Amino acid sequence: MKMYDLPDARGHFGPYGGVFVAETLVRALSELREAYEAVGQDAEFQAELAYELKHFVGRPSPIYFAKRLTEHAGGARIFLKREDLNHTGAHKVNNTVGQALLARRMGKKRIIAETGAGQHGVASATVAARYGMECIVYMGSEDVARQSPNVFRMKLLGATVVPVESGSKTLKDALNEAMRDWVTNVESTFYIIGTVAGPHPYPMMVRDFNSVVGKECVVQMPEMIGRQPDAVIACVGGGSNAMGIFYDYIPHEKTRLIGVEAGGDGVETGRHAAPLSAGTPGILHGNRTYLMQDEDGQIIETHSVSAGLDYPGVGPEHAWLKDSGRAEYVAATDDEALEAFHLLCRAEGIIPALESSHAVAHALKLAPTMDKDQVILVNLSGRGDKDLNTVSRLAGITL
Amino acid sequence: MSRIASAFARLKAERRAALIPFFTAGDPSIEATVPLMHTLVEAGADIIELGVPFSDPQADGPVIQRASERALARKVTLRKVLEMVTEFRRSNATTPVVLMGYANPIEAMGRQNFAALAHRAGVDGVLVVDIPPEESEDWVRTVKANELDPIFLLAPTSTEARVGQVARLASGFVYYVSLKGVTGAAHLDRSEVAERLPRLQAVIPLPVGVGFGIRDAASAAAVAAVADAVVVGSRIIQEIEGSTPETLHARILALVGELREAVDSARVV
Numbered sequence: 001m002k003m004y005d006l007p008d009a010r011g012h013f014g015p016y017g018g019v020f021v022a023e024t025l026v027r028a029l030s031e032l033r034e035a036y037e038a039v040g041q042d043a044e045f046q047a048e049l050a051y052e053l054k055h056f057v058g059r060p061s062p063i064y065f066a067k068r069l070t071e072h073a074g075g076a077r078i079f080l081k082r083e084d085l086n087h088t089g090a091h092k093v094n095n096t097v098g099q100a101l102l103a104r105r106m107g108k109k110r111i112i113a114e115t116g117a118g119q120h121g122v123a124s125a126t127v128a129a130r131y132g133m134e135c136i137v138y139m140g141s142e143d144v145a146r147q148s149p150n151v152f153r154m155k156l157l158g159a160t161v162v163p164v165e166s167g168s169k170t171l172k173d174a175l176n177e178a179m180r181d182w183v184t185n186v187e188s189t190f191y192i193i194g195t196v197a198g199p200h201p202y203p204m205m206v207r208d209f210n211s212v213v214g215k216e217c218v219v220q221m222p223e224m225i226g227r228q229p230d231a232v233i234a235c236v237g238g239g240s241n242a243m244g245i246f247y248d249y250i251p252h253e254k255t256r257l258i259g260v261e262a263g264g265d266g267v268e269t270g271r272h273a274a275p276l277s278a279g280t281p282g283i284l285h286g287n288r289t290y291l292m293q294d295e296d297g298q299i300i301e302t303h304s305v306s307a308g309l310d311y312p313g314v315g316p317e318h319a320w321l322k323d324s325g326r327a328e329y330v331a332a333t334d335d336e337a338l339e340a341f342h343l344l345c346r347a348e349g350i351i352p353a354l355e356s357s358h359a360v361a362h363a364l365k366l367a368p369t370m371d372k373d374q375v376i377l378v379n380l381s382g383r384g385d386k387d388l389n390t391v392s393r394l395a396g397i398t399l
Numbered sequence: 400m401s402r403i404a405s406a407f408a409r410l411k412a413e414r415r416a417a418l419i420p421f422f423t424a425g426d427p428s429i430e431a432t433v434p435l436m437h438t439l440v441e442a443g444a445d446i447i448e449l450g451v452p453f454s455d456p457q458a459d460g461p462v463i464q465r466a467s468e469r470a471l472a473r474k475v476t477l478r479k480v481l482e483m484v485t486e487f488r489r490s491n492a493t494t495p496v497v498l499m500g501y502a503n504p505i506e507a508m509g510r511q512n513f514a515a516l517a518h519r520a521g522v523d524g525v526l527v528v529d530i531p532p533e534e535s536e537d538w539v540r541t542v543k544a545n546e547l548d549p550i551f552l553l554a555p556t557s558t559e560a561r562v563g564q565v566a567r568l569a570s571g572f573v574y575y576v577s578l579k580g581v582t583g584a585a586h587l588d589r590s591e592v593a594e595r596l597p598r599l600q601a602v603i604p605l606p607v608g609v610g611f612g613i614r615d616a617a618s619a620a621a622v623a624a625v626a627d628a629v630v631v632g633s634r635i636i637q638e639i640e641g642s643t644p645e646t647l648h649a650r651i652l653a654l655v656g657e658l659r660e661a662v663d664s665a666r667v668v
Binding site for chain 2: 010018019020021022023024026027028166167172173176179180183184185186187281282283284285286288291293295296297298299300
């Protein structure tokens with residue numbers, strides 16, 4: 001097999017990706033690309049990033065054998081990559097530390113970010129505080145309401161949270177608004193995109209910063225069990241935690257890569273957020289990828305119990321991995337994710353994020369179809385503290 | 400000669416800058432769109448820029464966002480917009496019509512299919528905000544093969560190299576975004592425009608229009624003194640928002656008429 005070296009110089013993953021933005025942003029994106037290429041070769045930058053990941057984020061994160069979960073599922077052994085143990089509680093901080101260091105290198109003192117569940121907003125506010133930068137976070141007003149603990153955390157960290165009232169008032173609209181801010185303040189401002197979407201170089205850069213997850217696993221799994229897993233499972237909204245764990249496994253062809261999208265009420269109902277499972281290719285937010293859209297090319301509203309997966313697009317590299325067959329994409333419904341959430345709480349003493357619960361849900365489906373000596377590695381991308389209000393409401397528990 | 404080229408040739412002979420009003424198709428209503436196009440012509444529009452509504456208009460400020468949302472609520476599709484242009488052409492064969500919008504509705508229709516249907520409807524130029532030159536090779540070929548002018552944006556942040564690239568690709572005219580920001584933003588930097596325009600015109604063998612941030616007669620006149628065309632969008636949509644079906648015609652006639660006078664006064668020597 002030819003060595004995997006995507007994207008190409010113009011940011012394309014086969015027919016996907018690219019730079020579909022208004023002219024005003026083109027120069028900012030080429031400056032960003034040049035700055036990012038420069039730090040790739042810069043030993044001092046890489047050493048600083050490694051130091052921050054170790055001492056500020058708390059890496060490497062452990063891999064944990066979920067023994068009781070495995071017994072419950074009956075079949076393949078299930079291991080969890082504990083990204084929930086990172087500082088700020090999710091994989092998102094791997095990327096924000098990287099981009100904030102890059103922003104500092106570029107002399108930008110104001111950072112902006114979009115957020116859905118609030119995890120990326122918290123991770124951005126955290127690094128802004130850490131490096132003494134101004135931070136503005138755009139968040140759909142619907143999400144502000146359903147993720148209030150994270151809104152408070154961002155404010156504690158000194159960030160300004162701007163509720164976005166346009167469109168569907170969720171993640172996609174927050175991204176639109178952040179782009180509008182960036183166009184207006186392009187010289188002073190660094191836009192930290194939180195997922196592997198957006199125009200080139202973001203899908204590549206966010207993947208690279210998150211690829212520390214898979215890099216660790218490729219070393220940790222042989223240490224624990226003497227070999228690589230048979231399957232790696234991760235949830236996919238925009239797809240940053242999935243690309244983070246998949247990327248270093250792409251050359252390990254015996255390892256299946258499985259992305260789990262938000263099935264909402266069920267893919268067949270149309271009320272979901274699963275563009276790879278049930279969408280078609282189009283252009284949104286600066287790149288060509290699979291989208292949830294109607295036949296006239298308008299983006300349609302998505303539905304998921306988890307705000308972090310409630311996005312109508314997906315990173316272009318996932319679109320490419322799907323078409324090329326290297327990765328498989330499935331969906332887990334709200335109910336399946338919630339069931340997995342409660343099960344992981346009780347069986348392992350781990351409260352997972354609702355996003356990550358989608359990956360756990362699929363592991364529970366897949367494990368019984370596999371042999372007991374086979375191994376599934378799940379990226380447990382975040383912890384569930386932020387979801388307590390949502391879950392208690394759905395479970396009828398009064399806090 | 401294309402309608403756009405003819406319009407600019409006539410304006411050049413008359414030593415006038417073009418006035419290009421913009422509004423979103425389907426706003427305030429589907430029925431009002433074609434009559435509004437005729438009103439704009441009556442008020443002195445040289446070219447009409449018709450917005451194609453999109454669910455995620457990233458380059459637009461709140462005014463055009465709202466217009467887009469209202470149009471989408473009335474189920475205005477790209478197909479519907481082309482029908483409106485067809486209807487407009489039944490009684491106007493000369494005023495050029497430029498569609499402005501985003502890539503995805505066109506992708507959904509298919510580029511080739513769109514270009515053929517747009518030409519048949521009587522569209523003259525197409526400006527797709529999120530198809531910049533680097534992603535436009537196939538796009539430019541397709542629209543030119545269907546006798547449409549691909550209109551491109553340039554911005555204060557565009558490098559000299561990109562200006563050259565746009566000069567090679569574009570036809571019809573080139574649209575200079577007069578500020579760093581979204582449509583309808585508050586302040587136009589007149590001195591920046593006055594300084595940049597002659598340098599663009601020296602390199603680009605096409606008329607250069609200016610838009611984003613032109614809100615009144617004074618800013619229209621200032622831009623008309625240096626540019627080949629003046630594009631006004633958000634201000635017109637605000638007038639539409641403030642009108643009733645009964646007052647719409649008169650209010651747009653008055654506003655655009657005033658802009659027309661301002662644009663023409665700028666070139667009086």
